[in-house]
Amino acid sequence: MEKEKARWIRLSFIISILLLVIKFYSYYITNSTAILTDAMESIVNVVAAAFASFSIYLSSRPRDDNHPYGHGKIEFFSAGVEGTLIILAGLFIIYQAIYNFFFPHDLENLFEGILLVTFSGLVNGVLGMLLQKKGKLLNSLTLEASGKHLLTDTMTSLLLVLGVGIIYLTDLEFLDSIIAIVFSIYIVFTGYGLVRKSVAGLMDEADPIAVTSTVSLINENRRSNWIDIHNMRVQQYGGDRHIDLHLTLPYYLNLQEVHDEVEKLESVLENNWPGVMEVFVHADPCIPDKCCHYCQIKDCGVRKYPMDKKIEWTAVNMSKNQKHYHETID
Numbered sequence: 001m002e003k004e005k006a007r008w009i010r011l012s013f014i015i016s017i018l019l020l021v022i023k024f025y026s027y028y029i030t031n032s033t034a035i036l037t038d039a040m041e042s043i044v045n046v047v048a049a050a051f052a053s054f055s056i057y058l059s060s061r062p063r064d065d066n067h068p069y070g071h072g073k074i075e076f077f078s079a080g081v082e083g084t085l086i087i088l089a090g091l092f093i094i095y096q097a098i099y100n101f102f103f104p105h106d107l108e109n110l111f112e113g114i115l116l117v118t119f120s121g122l123v124n125g126v127l128g129m130l131l132q133k134k135g136k137l138l139n140s141l142t143l144e145a146s147g148k149h150l151l152t153d154t155m156t157s158l159l160l161v162l163g164v165g166i167i168y169l170t171d172l173e174f175l176d177s178i179i180a181i182v183f184s185i186y187i188v189f190t191g192y193g194l195v196r197k198s199v200a201g202l203m204d205e206a207d208p209i210a211v212t213s214t215v216s217l218i219n220e221n222r223r224s225n226w227i228d229i230h231n232m233r234v235q236q237y238g239g240d241r242h243i244d245l246h247l248t249l250p251y252y253l254n255l256q257e258v259h260d261e262v263e264k265l266e267s268v269l270e271n272n273w274p275g276v277m278e279v280f281v282h283a284d285p286c287i288p289d290k291c292c293h294y295c296q297i298k299d300c301g302v303r304k305y306p307m308d309k310k311i312e313w314t315a316v317n318m319s320k321n322q323k324h325y326h327e328t329i330d
Helices: 002-030 033-059 074-102 110-138 141-170 175-202 208-220 255-270 315-319
Strands: 228-237 240-249 277-285
Touching: 002 033, 002 110, 002 141, 033 074, 033 110, 033 141, 033 175, 074 141, 074 175, 110 141, 141 175, 208 228, 208 240, 208 255, 208 315, 228 315, 240 255, 255 277
Parallel strands: 240 277
Antiparallel strands: 228 240
């Protein structure tokens, strides 16, 4: 899987270099600041692809004494660097556009420039869709971030073509700076989104998608002996996921039976995840006076109270550090 990630990133790197040359040539023959926005973003593409290649190599290394959770978080750092570069490129282009608005220069060969930018945008679009698809399949934030960036680049390139086409047809060359500023603001916003996601991952912020998918998986395979699951934590490190939770089981089970139930829960989580899944389960005994009200074991020989409520497991109540009897009506 890691080799496939590296292969896609290398392909992205090579294509980004080729498109970089095409876009700067387009800027060279047109003197268009709007086209420069596309060319500058291509520099970001090249640098980001190079850094992403290194991050995927590092994230694939096995855990060691200094990194007991592996090296997967480097992918968050990679996405953060890419987002920062996008923001810097956008700010530079805004400056250049404002300067050219007050000190304009003639635009040339706009039709040829439009053709080159259109070609580059379409290539980026195809590559971006492939990277996003592979990123989701291989559970790689780096591939997804690169794919999202290239798709953004495609959209801006095609809209840019529309804007430059209007300049070509109307000869209103002052629109070049205005278009460049508009697209630069969008680029900065996109970069902020990547940085925000990167910081969230590095700070172990709860990932709603990861938590929701884990809760759904447990609900689909819920067993009656699993009386309660609480204090669940889900962390994502690149393509690896780490889960720890408290599992309430009938108090009368012996140690072997508890071990078997824990293993069944671990297997449900581990066998339905494409990357590395690490699960830590803390087993708790049930409290008859409290848990009987929502215990779903039909043939329990020690039940003190009938079941009067079925508690739905959700991302909210499974994350709380308390058993679910707090939700029942005594």
